[in-house]
Amino acid sequence: xxxxxxxxxxxxxxxxxxxxxxxxxxxxxxxxxxxxxxxxxxxxxxxxxxxxxxxxxxxxxxxxxxxxxxxxxxxxxxxxxxxxxxxxxxxxxxxxxxxxxxxxxxxxxxxxxxxxxxxxxxxxxxxxxxxxxxxxxxxxxxxxxxxxxxxxxxxxxxxxxxxxxxxxxxxxxxxxxxxxxxxxxxxxxxxxxxxxxxxxxxxxxxxxxxxxxxxxxxxxxxxxxxxxxxxxxxxxxxxxxxxxxxxxxxxxxxxxxxxxxxxxxxxxxxxxxxxxxxxxxxxxxxxxxxxxxxxxxxxxxxxxxxxxxxxxxxxx
Amino acid sequence: xxxxxxxxxxxxxxxxxxxxxxxxxxxxxxxxxxxxxxxxxxxxxxxxxxxxxxxxxxxxxxxxxxxxxxxxxxxxxxxxxxxxxxxxxxxxxxxxxxxxxxxxxxxxxxxxxxxxxxxxxxxxxxxxxxxxxxxxxxxxxxxxxxxxxxxxxxxxxxxxxxxxxxxxxxxxxxxxxxxxxxxxxxxxxxxxxxxxxxxxxxxxxxxxxxxxxxxxxxxxxxxxxxxxxxxxxxxxxxxxxxxxxxxxxxxxxxxxxxxxxxxxxxxxxxxxxxxxxxxxxxxxxxxxxxxxxxxxxxxxxxxxxxxxxxxxxxxxxxxxxxxxxxxxxxxxxxxxxxxxxxxxxxxxxxxxxxxxxxxxxxxxxxxxxxxxxxxxxxxxxxxxxxxxxxxxxxxxxxxxxxxxxxxxxxxxxxxxxxxxxxxxxxxxxxxxxxxxxxxxxxxxxxxxxxxxxxxxxxxxxxxxxxxxxxxxxxxxxxxxxxxxxxxxxxxxxxxxxxxxxxxxxxxxxxxxxxxxxxxxxxxxxxxxxxxxxxxxxxxxxxxxxxxxxxxxxxxxxxxxxxxxxxxxxxxxxxxxxxxxxxxxxxxxxxxxxxxxxxxxxxxxxxxxxxxxxxxxxxxxxxxxxxxxxxxxxxxxxxxxxxxxxxxxxxxxxxxxxxxxxxxxxxxxxxx
Numbered sequence: 002x003x004x005x006x007x008x009x010x011x012x013x014x015x016x017x018x019x020x021x022x023x024x025x026x027x028x029x030x031x032x033x034x035x036x037x038x039x040x041x042x043x044x045x046x047x048x049x050x051x052x053x054x055x056x057x058x059x060x061x062x063x064x065x066x067x068x069x070x071x072x073x074x075x076x077x078x079x080x081x082x083x084x085x086x087x088x089x090x091x092x093x094x095x096x097x098x099x100x101x102x103x104x105x106x107x108x109x110x111x112x113x114x115x116x117x118x119x120x121x122x123x124x125x126x127x128x129x130x131x132x133x134x135x136x137x138x139x140x141x142x143x144x145x146x147x148x149x150x151x152x153x154x155x156x157x158x159x160x161x162x163x164x165x166x167x168x169x170x171x172x173x174x175x176x177x178x179x180x181x182x183x184x185x186x187x188x189x190x191x192x193x194x195x196x197x198x199x200x201x202x203x204x205x206x207x208x209x210x211x212x213x214x215x216x217x218x219x220x221x222x223x224x225x226x227x228x229x230x231x232x233x234x235x236x237x238x239x240x241x242x243x244x245x246x247x248x249x250x251x252x253x254x255x256x257x258x259x260x261x262x263x264x265x266x267x268x269x270x271x272x273x274x275x276x277x278x279x280x281x282x283x284x285x286x287x288x289x290x291x292x293x294x295x296x297x298x299x300x301x302x303x304x305x306x307x308x309x310x311x312x313x314x315x316x317x
Numbered sequence: 318x319x320x321x322x323x324x325x326x327x328x329x330x331x332x333x334x335x336x337x338x339x340x341x342x343x344x345x346x347x348x349x350x351x352x353x354x355x356x357x358x359x360x361x362x363x364x365x366x367x368x369x370x371x372x373x374x375x376x377x378x379x380x381x382x383x384x385x386x387x388x389x390x391x392x393x394x395x396x397x398x399x400x401x402x403x404x405x406x407x408x409x410x411x412x413x414x415x416x417x418x419x420x421x422x423x424x425x426x427x428x429x430x431x432x433x434x435x436x437x438x439x440x441x442x443x444x445x446x447x448x449x450x451x452x453x454x455x456x457x458x459x460x461x462x463x464x465x466x467x468x469x470x471x472x473x474x475x476x477x478x479x480x481x482x483x484x485x486x487x488x489x490x491x492x493x494x495x496x497x498x499x500x501x502x503x504x505x506x507x508x509x510x511x512x513x514x515x516x517x518x519x520x521x522x523x524x525x526x527x528x529x530x531x532x533x534x535x536x537x538x539x540x541x542x543x544x545x546x547x548x549x550x551x552x553x554x555x556x557x558x559x560x561x562x563x564x565x566x567x568x569x570x571x572x573x574x575x576x577x578x579x580x581x582x583x584x585x586x587x588x589x590x591x592x593x594x595x596x597x598x599x600x601x602x603x604x605x606x607x608x609x610x611x612x613x614x615x616x617x618x619x620x621x622x623x624x625x626x627x628x629x630x631x632x633x634x635x636x637x638x639x640x641x642x643x644x645x646x647x648x649x650x651x652x653x654x655x656x657x658x659x660x661x662x663x664x665x666x667x668x669x670x671x672x673x674x675x676x677x678x679x680x681x682x683x684x685x686x687x688x689x690x691x692x693x694x695x696x697x698x699x700x701x702x703x704x705x706x707x708x709x710x711x712x713x714x715x716x717x718x719x720x721x722x723x724x725x726x727x728x729x730x731x732x733x734x735x736x737x738x739x740x741x742x743x744x745x746x747x748x749x750x751x752x753x754x755x756x757x758x759x760x761x762x763x764x765x766x767x768x769x770x771x772x773x774x775x776x777x778x779x780x781x782x783x784x785x786x787x788x789x790x791x792x793x794x795x796x797x798x799x800x801x802x803x804x805x806x807x808x809x810x811x812x813x814x815x816x817x818x819x820x821x822x823x824x825x826x827x828x829x830x831x832x833x834x835x836x837x838x839x840x841x842x843x844x845x846x847x848x849x850x851x852x853x854x855x856x857x858x859x860x861x862x863x864x865x866x867x868x869x870x871x872x873x874x875x876x877x878x879x880x881x882x883x884x885x886x887x888x889x890x891x892x893x894x895x896x897x898x899x900x901x902x903x904x905x906x907x908x909x910x911x912x913x914x915x916x917x918x919x920x921x922x923x924x925x926x927x928x929x930x931x932x933x934x935x936x937x938x939x940x941x942x943x944x945x946x947x948x949x950x951x952x953x954x955x956x957x958x959x960x961x962x963x964x965x966x967x968x969x970x971x972x973x974x975x976x977x978x979x980x981x982x983x984x985x986x987x988x
Contacts, residue, residue: 054878061887063781065701067712070867073874077866084862097843098855098862099722102731106722107863109767113719116771120901122887123699123780128901131775135768136909142767143760146734150756153738159852218887222874295913306757313741313750 009090009252009261016268017083021236022046022229024272031280032203046232053225061122061218071118072219072226078111079233088240089264090252091162091169100159101149104241105142108193111230112138119215130214133291137199137211140298141189147305148182148189151312152245155179161244169248177315181308183246187282188301190238192294194231197283199294209291239275240268247271325375326384326401326454329409332368333450336361340443347436350428357439358424359796361446362417368450369413376406379824385456392459398518400456403828404589407665407821408453408581414807415573415672416446422680422800423566425793426687433478438564441478445471445570449578458507458517465503468578469496472571476563485562492559495552499545503582506538510590522590532594539586540602546579547635550609551942556632557616561624561692565683568624572631573676577668580638584664587646588829596650597745600752602643607758610636614765615917618772618910619938621694621903623682626773627675630718633762634671638664640755641733644740645831647752651743654832659846660736661826662819662834667729669818670811674717674726677804678773681711684793684801685777689786694773694903699782703790706798708778713805715774717812719767723860725811730763731854732819732846765910772906781897813856816844904936911938919944 026043033040042048060069084095085104099107116131153159155178156167192199195212204210216227243251250267252260289297323331339361343353375382383402391397401409423442427435448471451464473496477489511517512525527535541552548556560568583602587594613632620626641664648657682692684707691697701708717724737759740752782788793801811818820834823846827833835848845853889895911918919939925932964975 054874055880057880058882059885060882062884063699063702063887065779067701067779073867073870074863076870077863080866080870081859081862095858095862097845097853098858100852100854102734103722103727103854103859106720106727109719109764110716110721113716113721113767113771117775117779120771120775120779121701123897123900124887124889124895125899125901126890128775128780128906131771132901132906132909135771139761139764139768139910142764143757146760147757150734150738150753154741154753159735159738221880222878226870226874292912295909302757302761306754309753309757310750313753 003092005258005261006090006092006094010084010093010095012261013086013088013090013093014080014084016088016265017233017236017240018080020272021232022050024236024239024276025232027273027276028235028280031277032284035280035284046228050225050229053220053228054222056221058221058223060220060223061124063122064218065121068118068121068218069223071114072223072230074114075111076226076230076233078107078114079230079237082107082237083233083240085161086237086240087162087165087244087251088268090261091166091254092252093162096160096162101153101161101164102146102159104161105146105149108145108234109138109142111234115215115227119218122218124218126214126217130211130217133211133294134215137192137294137298140295140302141192144185144298144302144305145189145193147302147309148186148245151178151182151305151308154309154312161241165244165248165251166253168245169251169253176312178308178312179246181304181311185301185304185308186242186245188297188304190242191282192298192301194235194238196279198286198289199297201288209288239272242275243268243271324384325371325381325406326386326399328371329368329401329450329454330386330399332364332371333447333454335364336443336447336450339364340440340447343436343439343443345436347434350435353435353439354424354427357443358420358427361443362420362424365413365417365420365446367413369410369417372401372406372409372413375401376403376410376821376824379403379828382406382828395457395459395517397460398456398520399454399460400519401454403825404581404584405453407825408577408668409450411577411669411672412446412449412453412574415676415804416570418673418800418803418807419566419569419573419676419680420800421803422569422683422797424800425796426566426683427564432480433474438475438478441471441474442567442570445475449574452578453581456519458504458511458519458522462500462504462507465500465582468575469493469500472563472567472575475567476559476571478564478567479562488555488558488562492555495545495555499542499552502538502542502545506535506542506586509535509538510586519590523592525592527591527593529593529595532591533598535591536587536594536598537601539583539591540605543579543583543586544605544639547576547583547639548609548632549605549635549639550612550632551946553609553613553632554940554943554947557625557628560628560631561622565624565679565686568627569676569679569683572628572679573672576631576635577672580635580642580664580668583639583642584661587642588649588661588831594646596647597748599643599646599648599650600748602639603647603752603755604643606636606639606641606643607755608636609633610640610762611758611765612636612917614762614769615910615914616938616940617769618765619907619918621907622692623685623694623697623773623777624679624692626694626769627678627682630766630769631671631675633766634667634675634718637733637759637762638667638671640759641667641736644733644736644752644755647743647748648736648739649831651745653739653742655834655847656736656739656742656832658823658826658832658834659732659739661829661831662822662846663729663732663736665822665825666732666811666815666818670717670725670729670808673804673807673811674714677714677801677808678711678718680797680801680804681707681714682777684797685790688790688793691784694776696784697777697782697787698780698897698900699778699787700790701778703787704778704792707793707801710798710801710805711778712774713808715770717808719770720763721767723812723856723863725808728812728815728844728854728856730759733759735846735852768910772903776901776903776906780900781895783897783900813860814841815854815856816841819844819846917941
């Protein structure tokens, strides 16, 4: 491993930490503009997190240590995930430690801790949220894995940086299997990050909420970590999408410092476009009933399966 | 050293006999809990550790294997053949290591009460252990079947130890019945495997040449026989009845260890004894396995009894084991030795994993059952405050069985998925397209396992207690904690050290002639089964990063923002105080799965109308396979028996007439 690879690795994690709240702020801004509202400033998410850190924490009387540990675990898993995903360069020193399947496992770990923590206090909203989160997860997780498998079959490896590198350096063709899986991935991204049409990130007390229902008992620094973690999760998902579907622009192979320097603006452009697209999708869609959510996710799973079948049939 | 203490096979044989002897000592004073609990069960645990250690050492010194022994007991023409090879050594490690934790737990668990006295229980328990060991060592059909039947009978008596309860007697009878159907299939399978030589040693079966048709017959008979014992759908119906009926350490032993003995039998037949079977026959176990896995986990999600939930989860895991087994057969037939070895290693690894995690979970439910007297999820909750040791140790098992990294369940899932990703290279048309989709099924099952474990753990240990009596719950005793901790440690170790275990299991695959992995190149912390340059997973680094991330976050948050923590009652939306009854129930938690997989369940539901003065809601979940397959079958058997009963007159003169008629008929035939 060269020093520049270590630099890339550190830069990716630091960038994820720094940019994730800004990215969420950008999505919120775009949503506001599309809805003819005055947009909050870009760093509004940061402000919210900072405000929460400066408050006294209030914890339910019957909360167990699991409840207090969960925010740290969720945050740390998202941070680790950011280290696995190649957002700027594909020669990451950490990548041999965890491949794409382990990455999905990381997301599952975070989800499980979140759901268990939500059940810990024993409030109706918490358990309701946990149940719905697991309902979304049991179809979204295999769909995400199928998306990754298609990319893995194309590049015959499950290491995410290698997949990204092979897709980036291969011939520039529109592969039909990747088109199908791209749709599936977008649907999974919406569902897993609590976006419309599955969950509404703008609501705080509604009978149909999922993510917010699980966080109702959290306050102050614990809530701040959870909010930060969900911003990181959105950023991570976006970066997985870039690595699989728009891998161009990041520093591949034995690239030097210039390629890395060029990768930073490339990532910024991708994030800007993706954020705007996400806001557009969210504005254009209405929230589904909770029981329609499995259908939505089953469709995503089927799209991913279709993508794999197309790849196996056509070899593309 | 081996010269002084004898060969590993002799040592293991001596330890198995020691198990029987320990059990026999229990019979001396059957009513004494002191002897059984304080002395015999811990001694049994020591024997288990010793067996695991010896087998592990033997498995790493492959040059001395296989090792044979012939004991002059048994049939006149067929003395008892014993053999220790890499495969049986691996399963002996599983048996010894997992049973050590269970025995330790059992030392504190069994109480004097109604049902079987502790000394007798101790005898049955250790006989059960020893018979499983003999199944693993047996090298001829006769001793295999004797050990197999001893295993079935001793476990039957263990299941029915609370024999005063009618439900448990019924469950035990069902188990006995189906176990014998399975044993019959295995016996017939050995009958086919000897291939006309009429010699029933396994060596003769290895040398026999079967035609493709007979090989297929032997394979299907083995699949039926061992599948019955393992709980493969549709032969699974006894499992969710019998496993929960047994005392918890016995449930742990049956789910954690005995199912693996059935897997061992299947592996032994499919990869060692049986030759000349085309590889595509492996698709049968792949299909049945995937279906079992999904079926098991979907039904687990709908259960409200915590032990039944775990029993259905065992069906899921057995399904995954059979899937991997079939996959290895397909790859072996397709001349893809490296991937075949990978699939087989995934099976062996998952067998080891499941032995530890399922035993841990069953023992956890045992502690809960002891301290609360409740098996129904609807009457539990909030036990993490009352039983912190059990709760935190069980959490390890729950996270592991949900397949979360860096625990052990993830490793075997990872290996299996990696094997599945090569399924598009098999040279059969259509199969190369359909088989990779199995990876999606495995992923779906894994995600559902997470759902089920959140339900199990969240409802039992988290939230508010659903009954006032739960306030009196107490944590497990010291030996019980030690047993749980041993198994939890096994889960963590298997999760963190796959790079040292996988090559050892690879030696099993190559000794069976399935294939070999590339020579190992990576360091001890890096699992790279297909060579250092390809896919890899490094659990110690992975776990270290996550833990370091947690600690760093705690440190930073503590240093930067030292604000106090206040305790307050949870927010109740302005309504009255929240009680245990305002939270989600187990039925409620399983509802999305019931909704999504509605056609799978035979559901009987009663919904109250708005005009009911005393509204009641009830839902009853039945097994469609039971109603569609077993109930008609039982009806036919009953009718057949009734038809035969015509001959049973109860008068001696009639029976003499039958005897005379038979004699005349036989004479007529002979002459």
